[in-house]
Amino acid sequence: MNNIAQVRLGLVSVSRNCFPKALSERRRKAVKEAYQDPLYECPVTVENEKDMRIALEDVTKHEVNALVVFLGNFGPETAETLLAKYFDGPVMYVAAAEGDGDLHDGRGDAFCGMLNCSYNLALRSLRAHIPEYPIGSAREVATMIEEFIPVAKAVLSLRELKIITFGPRPQDFMACNAPIQGLFDLGVEIEENSELDLLVAYNHHKDDKRIDSLVKEMAGEIGSSPYEGILPRLAQYELTLLDWVEEHKGDRQFVAFANKCWPAFQTEFGFVPCYVNSRLTAQGIPVSCEVDIYGALSEYIGICVSDKPVTLLDINNTVPSQMYEEHIRAKRSYRNDELFMGFHCGNTSCSLLKNPHMGYQVIMKRDLEPELAEPDITRGTMEGDLVSGPITLYRLQADARGRLRAYIAQGEVLDVPSESFGSIGVIGIEEMARFYRYVLLKKAYPHHAAVAFNHVGKALFNVFTYLGIEDIAYNQREGLPYEGENPFKH
Numbered sequence: 001m002n003n004i005a006q007v008r009l010g011l012v013s014v015s016r017n018c019f020p021k022a023l024s025e026r027r028r029k030a031v032k033e034a035y036q037d038p039l040y041e042c043p044v045t046v047e048n049e050k051d052m053r054i055a056l057e058d059v060t061k062h063e064v065n066a067l068v069v070f071l072g073n074f075g076p077e078t079a080e081t082l083l084a085k086y087f088d089g090p091v092m093y094v095a096a097a098e099g100d101g102d103l104h105d106g107r108g109d110a111f112c113g114m115l116n117c118s119y120n121l122a123l124r125s126l127r128a129h130i131p132e133y134p135i136g137s138a139r140e141v142a143t144m145i146e147e148f149i150p151v152a153k154a155v156l157s158l159r160e161l162k163i164i165t166f167g168p169r170p171q172d173f174m175a176c177n178a179p180i181q182g183l184f185d186l187g188v189e190i191e192e193n194s195e196l197d198l199l200v201a202y203n204h205h206k207d208d209k210r211i212d213s214l215v216k217e218m219a220g221e222i223g224s225s226p227y228e229g230i231l232p233r234l235a236q237y238e239l240t241l242l243d244w245v246e247e248h249k250g251d252r253q254f255v256a257f258a259n260k261c262w263p264a265f266q267t268e269f270g271f272v273p274c275y276v277n278s279r280l281t282a283q284g285i286p287v288s289c290e291v292d293i294y295g296a297l298s299e300y301i302g303i304c305v306s307d308k309p310v311t312l313l314d315i316n317n318t319v320p321s322q323m324y325e326e327h328i329r330a331k332r333s334y335r336n337d338e339l340f341m342g343f344h345c346g347n348t349s350c351s352l353l354k355n356p357h358m359g360y361q362v363i364m365k366r367d368l369e370p371e372l373a374e375p376d377i378t379r380g381t382m383e384g385d386l387v388s389g390p391i392t393l394y395r396l397q398a399d400a401r402g403r404l405r406a407y408i409a410q411g412e413v414l415d416v417p418s419e420s421f422g423s424i425g426v427i428g429i430e431e432m433a434r435f436y437r438y439v440l441l442k443k444a445y446p447h448h449a450a451v452a453f454n455h456v457g458k459a460l461f462n463v464f465t466y467l468g469i470e471d472i473a474y475n476q477r478e479g480l481p482y483e484g485e486n487p488f489k490h
Contacts, residue, residue, distance in 0.1 A: 003254050003284035004304050005156035007149050009039045010064030012055050012083065014046040016074040016113070021045055023108055024072025027096045030138035031070060035145055040064050045072075052079045056086055064089075066152035068145055069128075071095035071117065073108035081120040084128045090155040090466065092129040092148045093117055094141050111135050129466050150305035150459040151466055157304050158467075160253040162189040164244065166198040166260050167291040176292040176446060182398035186467060188297065189252055195260045199268055202240045211235045218275075221350060222382075225358040230271050230379040237269065238276045245285070256296040257287040261345075262361075266368050272361045272380035274346035278423075282309045282349035288448070289347055294397045298450035301396060305459040309349045310452045311423065313342035315393075315440065319426055327416045328426075334414075337433035341418065341426055342393075342451060346381025348423035352453055353384030362421050386425025388415035392452040393429065394460055396469070397445060405471035406464045407439050410457045435475040438482035443473065 013028035015021045025045055032041045040062050044055040059067060067087050069080055071094070084091040095110035095117075114134055121128055129151050131144045163183065169176050183190050205211075214235035219228060245255050257280070261273050277287035286299035295312050302310040319328070319339045328334060345363075350356040359382075360375035368378055394408045411429035418424045429435065439445070452460075457474070464472050476482060 005065070005153055005160065005254070007066050007152045007156065008064050009066050009068060009145065009149070009152075010042055010059040010062065011039055011068045011070060012042045012044070012046060012059065013070045013072045014075040014080040015072060016076050017047050019073035019108060020105065021047065024070075024096075027072040027108070027138065028070055031141045034138040034142040037146075039145065046079050046083065047076055049079050049082060052082050052086075056083065059087070065156060066148070067091045068148065069093050070141065071110040071113045073110055074113035075110065075117060077113075077116040077120045080117055081124055081126060084121060084126045085124060090129065090152040092131070092144070092151075093121075094131060094134045094136070094144050096141070097135050097137055099137050127466060127468065129462060147459070147462070150456070151462045154301050154304035154463045155466055157254055157300070159187045161256065161300060162191060162249050162252040162254070163256050163258060163293055163296055164248060165190065165192045165258040165291055165293060166195045167192065168195075168260065169291045170260070170262055176290045176295070176448070178294050178398045179400075179402040180293065180398075181402045182404045183293070183297070185404065189250075190293070191248060195265065198240070198259070201244060202237060202269060205236050205240045205243070208236060208239050210239055214238060218279075222356070222358045227358045227360060227375070227379040230358075233269070233271045234273075234276050234380055237271070237273060238279060241276070241280065241287070255285060256300045257285065258291050258293045258296040259287055259289070260291055261289050262364060263368065266364060266377040270377050272345065272364065272378055274361070274381040275358060276380075277347045278349045278382045281311065281347070282351060286310070286312075287347070288312050289344060292446070292448050294395070295448045295450065298395045301460070301463060302392075302394065302450050302452040302456070305456050305463060306452045306454055308453060309351060310450055311344070311348040311352060312448050313344050313348075313423070313451050314447050315340055315436075315449050316343035316424075316447075317341045323416065323419070323426075328414065332414065332428065334428045338430060339414075339426055339428050340432060341420070341424060342386065342449070343420070343422050343424040345422050346383050348382060348386065350382065352387055353382070353423060354387055356382055356384040359383040359421065381422065383422055385418045386413045386423065387453065388413045388425075389453065390455045391427065392454070392456045392460065393427070393449050394452070394457075395445060395449055396464065399444065403471075404467075404469050405443065405473070406469050407445065407473040408457045408460050409435055409475040410455050429475055431475050431478060434482065434485070438485050439473040439475075442482075442484065443471075
């Protein structure tokens with residue numbers, strides 16, 4: 001993925017001056033040895049504010065952009081928390097467990113020191129990542145550092161992200177509307193354009209010499225298709241978007257799109273843009289449908305934490321009882337109300353679909369070209385059943401008052417034939433019915449959900465927490481009621 005930040009980790013140890021400095025240094029070296037991947041070990045052990053400045057100069061010189069502050073002993077609460085204040089990047093705090101066998105001169109009391117560290121971070125209103133249980137051996141701390149990488153990657157990437165939109169939204173799609181103040185609160189830039197701007201840019205690419213080679217690349221990906229005649233238009237569109245990125249990202253390094261995709265799009269551009277959207281998302285440049293700005297933001301965060309393509313799906317329809325009885329009831333433990341079908345027109349990358357193939361948008365053809373036996377301007381979807389396996393359903397959203405909130409639910413795509421069209425699959429999530437009622441409906445989330453094709457709930461929760469999101473909902477287990485859930489419903 002070229003459209004996300006590369007994390008360059010640095011490790012700084014701290015030591016309270018009434019504890020042996022050598023203890024913190026020895027434990028720091030053990031962490032460095034236990035961590036197998038690149039990790040810059042700062043030689044400066046921070047005991048006071050002057051050391052803090054020297055350490056920051058050193059890690060900056062070595063191009064560190066994510067910092068691990070290691071309490072090898074109790075630690076100097078002022079100096080160690082000022083590292084988070086002055087370091088220009090995400091910071092994690094971890095501490096050493098006692099394991100040296102010496103509880104006299106070799107006791108570090110970092111378990112206690114983390115309390116003061118956390119207290120001081122709160123006093124200074126500083127954000128930092130503190131793992132679930134931040135005290136450990138060298139090997140355990142190394143594991144915590146590994147889990148910090150997706151958090152750091154997302155935080156660094158958002159600081160350099162611009163979301164480019166082409167709108168307006170389709171009529172009656174208020175669900176894709178949200179205040180943009182939340183983007184600025186996260187450090188994300190936005191550029192909003194008319195779809196007329198996009199049409200002008202597209203027309204300027206009509207005779208682009210790169211179209212033929214891109215058509216060949218696309219043809220190699222989709223194979224023989226009755227709809228492959230649409231590929232020159234799609235290639236022209238993909239080049240239009242990629243050139244727009246280079247010309248408009250300004251001082252930002254990374255981009256995502258939230259684009260108009262119907263209904264006037266088909267009549268004026270002459271195709272459905274889904275396949276191009278799927279291709280760019282597979283390259284790490286998410287393109288959300290229907291000018292869904294927070295959908296694009298959510299997809300982008302998922303790419304950061306998983307390093308894999310994601311998609312955006314409607315939480316779309318229930319599973320027919322016949323399908324449930326035939327394919328699921330006797331094989332899986334899900335109730336039917338724990339299942340739903342995730343769908344979108346055809347925006348999901350080939351790697352995430354079984355038997356991916358180019359198609360046309362059935363619903364749009366009914367309205368836009370019902371008289372044609374064969375589709376023309378409604379061609380361009382990438383269709384197939386979603387690959388089975390673990391998924392994470394999630395979204396970061398600004399509500400009507402501009403407050404940021406999020407949800408996360410881990411589940412799976414079932415290996416069940418959809419017998420339908422578009423990018424689609426049967427998704428199972430434990431206690432989905434209650435999650436649907438008390439999170440998605442009660443908290444007024446839109447119908448679009450980002451989907452990562454692995455279990456990344458832990459990383460997403462850590463990212464949202466680091467970003468300061470206080471309302472992070474999840475699918476609560478049976479017996480654990482939601483706020484406002486009726487206790488007398490049975």
